[in-house]
Amino acid sequence: xxLESHSIVTLGYYGPxxxxxxxxxxxxxxxxxxxxxxRLINEIWSEAYLYFIDRYLDEHGVFWTAFHExxxxxxxxxxxxxxxxxxxxxxxxxxxxxxxxxxxARWYAAYEMELGMVLICEECGKxxxxxxxxxxxxxxxxxxxxxCSDCIFK
Ligand SMILES: [Zn+2]
Numbered sequence: 611x612x613l614e615s616h617s618i619v620t621l622g623y624y625g626p627x628x629x630x631x632x633x634x635x636x637x638x639x640x641x642x643x644x645x646x647x648x649r650l651i652n653e654i655w656s657e658a659y660l661y662f663i664d665r666y667l668d669e670h671g672v673f674w675t676a677f678h679e680x681x682x683x684x685x686x687x688x689x690x691x692x693x694x695x696x697x698x699x700x701x702x703x704x705x706x707x708x709x710x711x712x713x714x715a716r717w718y719a720a721y722e723m724e725l726g727m728v729l730i731c732e733e734c735g736k737x738x739x740x741x742x743x744x745x746x747x748x749x750x751x752x753x754x755x756x757x758c759s760d761c762i763f764k
Contacts, residue, residue, distance in 0.1 A: 623741065
């Protein structure tokens with residue numbers, strides 16, 4: 611089994627440093643869409659909503675971000691507000707998770723645990739980093755697929 615070497619810092623879709631959100635830039639950004647999203651969601655946000663993130667982090671570890679749409683739906687049911695109508699709402703959710711010391715620590719721990727993990731494709735036998743599994747694929751199967759992305763999308 612051989613693996614290409616990837617830069618650990620940028621590997622995959624799921625780490626807390628994805629889109630560099632760990633720096634907190636989203637809260638400072640003056641980009642019109644970011645400002646608008648913050649204003650809209652701040653109005654209905656409750657810290658209790660962190661529970662919805664917590665639940666997916668608990669069940670799926672670092673792959674919790676594949677479920678941001680479901681988390682948004684949970685919040686929408688409670689708040690009556692269409693947060694998915696706000697651009698970058700997933701950045702908002704991830705930034706909230708990073709602001710919470712406990713969630714941040716668990717997200718980092720889950721990411722570090724997943725680094726270097728691979729799945730072996732049952733079709734072609736190739737190894738693929740689990741962190742490179744597309745979020746939609748993970749979400750659809752509610753877990754890691756048995757095939758690599760090349761075989762899924764050929
Ligand atoms: Zn394959």
